[in-house]
Amino acid sequence: MRLASALRETPARPLLWVCAVCAAAILLHAGAMPPWITLTALALVAWRLAAALGAARLPGGAVRVLLGLALVAGVLEQFRTLDGLVPGTAMLILMAAIKLLETRSRRDQYVVIGGALFLLLAACLRGQALAWVPLYAADALLCCAALAVVADGSGTDAVTVLPTRDALALAGRTLLYALPLAVLLFLFFPRLPGHFWALTSGSDAVTGLGDTMTPGGITHLTASYDIAFRVRFDGRPPPPQERYWRGPVLHEFDGETWRAGRYAPAGGQQLDCLSRPYRYRVDLEPTRRHWWLALDTVMGSPSPSVRYTDDYQLIAAQPLSQPVRYGAVSCVRSRSLAPLSLSARVADLQLPSGRNPQTLALALRLRHQAGSDVDFVRAVLAFLRTGGFSYSLNPPPLGPNPLDDFLFHTRTGFCGHYASAFVDMMRAGGVPARVVTGYLGGQWNPYDGTLVVRQSDAHAWAEVWLHGRGWTRVDPTAVVAPERLRRGILDLLPGSVSAPERLVHAWPWLGAALERWEALNGWWNERVVGFDSRSQLDLLRQLGLRSPALRDAGWAFAAALLIWLAGMSWRLGGEPGAARPDRLGRAYARLCRKLARAGLPRAPHQGPLAYAQDIARRRPDLAARVGPLLQDYAERRFGPAAGGDPRPFERAVARLRAGRRETRRRR
């Protein structure tokens, strides 16, 4: 009984659409949600569908409430909070699916479509990558078409339903008309610098640099072909071997894992630039971390919200949830002017007691043989160069004293192993040292002239404090695998890289296509995603305003709105054009035009028969030909046989031209 009434009140077709919209919104988030949420929501949609088709019963109110509470508890269990984008989205997905279960009236259907649009918004907030945009657009189209279907409801005798294709075409056309307005508003709607309230973004899955390094922990990064950031240099770029991109600096070591420890609280130290300064802009992909990457060594903070620390890191107040662009100036060779503080010296000499004894002994031996700190550095590097070490991304596992294992047994490792062994030995020998993680190198994209740095370019190196020179970069990996500096990991180790990289390596055209795509992505991130109040002011400046302000953006916004409204009124606001006559009517119009050319125009008030009489009076010679034709039209149009095949009449009208020519010749 309940089912029957539900079906009567919610005719099946709009309901199918609402189910489709809901499922599409759920699938849009499938990648970011725990599988059980997606599956539960889809199951609820399937339940509603089954009920609509008569194969299942809809749950009662008590069941729905219990189900809702259980799902809220499940989400809480999963995320420990309902605050934040991902838990909020999960809640919204489940609530929309439950709402679908109680969808009976048209109002309920509207509510579900609204929920689907909100889920689309959540998807936009989560990721703005160009690759997603077609999917978002398709979802928006689906939602709008569903609005049309729901609005028209089910058909009655008097009213036919809107066919699926028409609904999609209608929604598509409406969105297409709306697109110019959207672009104008996007460009001119006054943007605010900064936020009203802060975004709490979950600490979900992270790719990129972490704040710890356990030799072996960077392997998974190497496998990723994702872009970390793009750089565009003003002027000449630094040579390949100087392209060290500085990320987190690691101070604390427990024998296995390096940690950032407590960040040095002091502000940035003064640096003496020894090379030419390089100016560049970075487009950093969202990392959900605090670090901003810059060419080693950056000279200052690019933004007031980013702290410039005394180990030359850039640390933002908020974790990076959106792509960001900033300009920076760096010197690839520089000298610290201030002396090393005591606390920094203590932190960067710290070693775990009792771990890696063989390494410690070796370091002490080399330190005794070396005359100065510089000689000690050279001796350790020489040991790494001549000790039979090899570079590999798949090193064998290491025991409880990993550095001993590495230096004296396996002798195989990657940058993390070498940097960590080197810094450990430096500290053992009394030279303050630290591990710096970041990226090395990058690839030129020939289509937009940017240097693309990928996750697979991740690297770790060392810095030691030398008297008179300050912090000095030493890359022990370069000693073992000097080619790592000039070429990417790809060229160096073709056997141990990820599948996409190998594909790109095997088929250069694929690489070219990928580069084009990435250039397009770069444009998207720069021009669309990165469009902010500053870009808006730049745009206004380009449009001729000398010193634009927020208010001018408002004026431009109003002007754009008016222009679009005028265009829209012109396009849609006028009365719809007259109906095109049918075939018979068109043939009659042709006949009238022919007669008008012959000097016998039809007066607007004349019907076909009156016209025939008129012609008979004015041109008796034509009457015999034209009269029957007009008579024929009147019969076909108004007579009992109206609605028949118009073709004989069309042919007769076509023949009339010859007839008229004959009459003319005769005269």
Add this chain to the structure above:
Amino acid sequence: MRARAGFRDRLRRRAADWARRRQGLDRLPLTLRRRRLYILPTRAGIGFGVLVLAMLAAGLNYANSLALLLGFLLAGFALVAMHECHRNLLGLALIDASAAPVFAGSVGTLRLTLENGSRLRRHHLWAAIADEAAVALEVPAGARAQATLPLHGTRRGLMRIERLRISSSHPFGLFRVWTWIHAPLLVTVYPRPVGSLPLPVQRGATSGARACGASGADEWLGLRPFREGDSPRQVAWKAYAREAPLLVKEYGASASPLRRLTLEDARQPDLESRLAQLARWILDAEAAGESYGLELAGERIPVDRGAAHRHRCLAALARYGS
């Protein structure tokens, strides 16, 4: 709740009065121009607006360009939808509105003829009398369509239909465009034909030529279509069973008595009941094929029979006392 409903009714009435003053009286046929089209967001439209505002707030706050773009796109979508909704009525013509007389207490029909001279199909229109329930219809491109509205005959007399309403919330249900048409239409509402008194026996002689040649048997005249008020006994059920339309057997009443119906004969407690009884008699007499006349204060309808006569008599009853 009731206060709110009362407030809304008052608001609606004031808006209607305002439109009436503003538009003046209309004459059919009438083309719907911009001046008489009103458009407002529906409840779904207001919800949609709130949704778009939330999107814009989120986009602005999180400096999320895609969310802003989506918000602007949907805002534009709503604006275009408004134009499309408005266009669904613009240029439509109301050719004719007509209603047959109706008995009080029964439901008649008001027939609207709409013409769509444009090449756009007019989807999902709603037509209604004033604020009553609406009837859906659509008008294909370059065609005419009729809407049949239920017409409730409430009180005997001349019912004045002040206002017609044609509305549409096609295509997306976000806006509703409507128009009020003030083309006063008078519908005669006959008295409700009730009363159990038998047809009065004629005082005095049967009159004139009709009395001659009384054969005692009714003369078969033929079949005619069923009309409201016909007695079921008169229906040609056999023909109906052969899937013919509902037909009524008509007999000539060459020898039937003449009846002159008066208000005094209808012995009922009040005027309305008397009129109702008279209406009943008229129908019965007509159904029986008898001739009858009507005498009311100030109006005398000579004896006759037939549909036109029936209407004349019933209309006189409807007008009586007004």
